[in-house]
Amino acid sequence: MATQVATGLVDCDIHNTPASEARLRPYLAERWRRHVERFGTRTRHGLATGYPYPKATPGAARVDAWPPDGGPPGSSLQFLREQLLDPLGVAFGILNCLAAGAGQTDPELGAALCRAVNDWQLAEWLEPEPRLRASIVMPYDDGELSAAEIDRLAGVSGFVQALMLVRTLEPIGRRRYWPIFEACERNGLPLGIHFGGYAGHPISSSGWPSFYLEDHTGMAMSFQAQLVSLVFEGVFERFPGLRVVCIEGGVAWLPALAWRMDRVFEELRDEVPELSRRPSEYLREHVWLTTQPVEEPERPEQLLQVFERIGRDRLLFATDYPHWDYDDPARAFPAPLPARMREGVYAGNARALYGLPAGPSSPAGEG
């Protein structure tokens, strides 16, 4: 049975999904309902449904996460309460919906699907359950459409960040993404970047690997590439209020990446003259990371060393419920977190980042 490790636990990565495509229909404009019926949806890989790298389990889910009502994992609010929120004592949970919308080849269709997903989240998750907050999903490869969706929902209670997937069409420091950063800054919302996505580029710089295991591991490198782009394109100079949350990318690679970027910067700083500080300083100030899937070093103290180096105020606990690589708060870390980290990682850092109230959950409107 689950053990409660912290009072007021905040879970920064929970996945909700519509039980079926039909459940989104009422939220989709008539023009796009007809479009989806006639043409389907289309991403940049070859399977209409399913994955080019078949997951480790059906739907990449825990085998015990299938709700009794027969829907897919993450589709039942009642089962989410019973399996996650209640037993772990989750005070707040951040929903990151990965349902279709983001990653569509047609950005207009993507925008319509994202609007539908967001309205569905509001009506069926945020309004009935005060412990939940949600990310605004958006057609992130189109900066203008994404900014419009952020502006539409930023004032609606319960939405606490804008969400993109890590595998984008271009490195996200490039100009096409700047309207997203402006909208996040304007509305005071963090930008979450989550594991996954299909933008068409191989996950390795030498083409497509063979295995899901490589795709899963390669996500960590994708996050690294995005931070390199954000820093060297000068995004944090231009958008000093931007806060970026790397969700489900792991954490242990960040100090090494910061060292390497500092070294490169020492050598090539006149190539990027708009940078006024060393790369590691931007990373320390602007980047948060969720812990799952946390790396497992040979010795537990190595992980704590990494945590200290990243900054213990920048780490956010996440379960990734209902996926197979779920991290249990009591068992995720190779050794219990020391007292100086515990409250922040399990609760305080997320409360500060997302502006969540202290103490027990309250209706979403007050968050």
Next chain:
Amino acid sequence: MIDCDLALAAPPVSALRDHLEAYWRDSVRERGIRSLEPSYELPGRAPRRPEPGPGTTLAIVRPLAAIEALHAEDLAAALAGGLNDWLRAEWLDRDPRLRGSITVAPQSVEAAVAEIERLASDRRFVQVLLPLRGLHPLGRRLHWPIYDVCARHALAVAVRPGGNVGSAITPVGWPSHLAEDLAGQSQAYQSQVTSLVLEGALGAHPALRVVLVASGVTWLPSLTWRLDKNWKGVRREVPWVDRPPSEVIRRAMWLTVPPVDAPLDALPELLAHEGMAAMLLRAGGQGPVPDGVNFDANARQAYPRLGH
């Protein structure tokens, strides 16, 4: 001291003339093929006449030539062959301390294998160069004939920077700056290490040695932690990987320093990672390296042809 990476600027193609067959000699002249200089480095960075540093007993020379960037495999193979013969005549024959790298055209595995076979009897060649970035991840089975022949002839495989031939250097497309490219090389190395281990290329070739040249080293521990964890969870997908990836990596891989992509005060911590001290090779060139590493002993493990 054994210098495991004495980098050498690619000679102008005109310098290879005497080592090319008539058809290719004519081709490069008629078509104005002049330079094999790679695009991933600062212009003019690599030295034309590098000297082994004081105290160097052996130095492994690595010409920086972007053979892999040419799309015609016959042309690439001809230039690779010419470059190898040039290296023998101009460098290996002139200084007994020097050891050579075999440049191959990875565009054609068949041609690469033939080139390695052609040169293998010259024991001064101690490694085969493969570009960090190619059309397919290095672990994939189409590359295995190269590993077969390297293992058979006790040649190390050296993965070196470069290879801008197909995919973008990042998993999310093309970056704008050289700075991003250099920072991104460490992600490319992580992908190749992952591929070599998980595809079983190292397991299937227990005698194979892989050297990661100028790769930096700080990215390795967090990668092995992640790989071991993922392998525990999903190893049914790769049943031929019968032990934790970190073990496979420690047994079969080495990395050259400098450069070390870490600040000085982090070097001792780096060596605290299991197996790291035995994986580091000394490259010539500027920059600090960790204390307390027996670089020469490591080099003789990585390069069986150096002897003991």
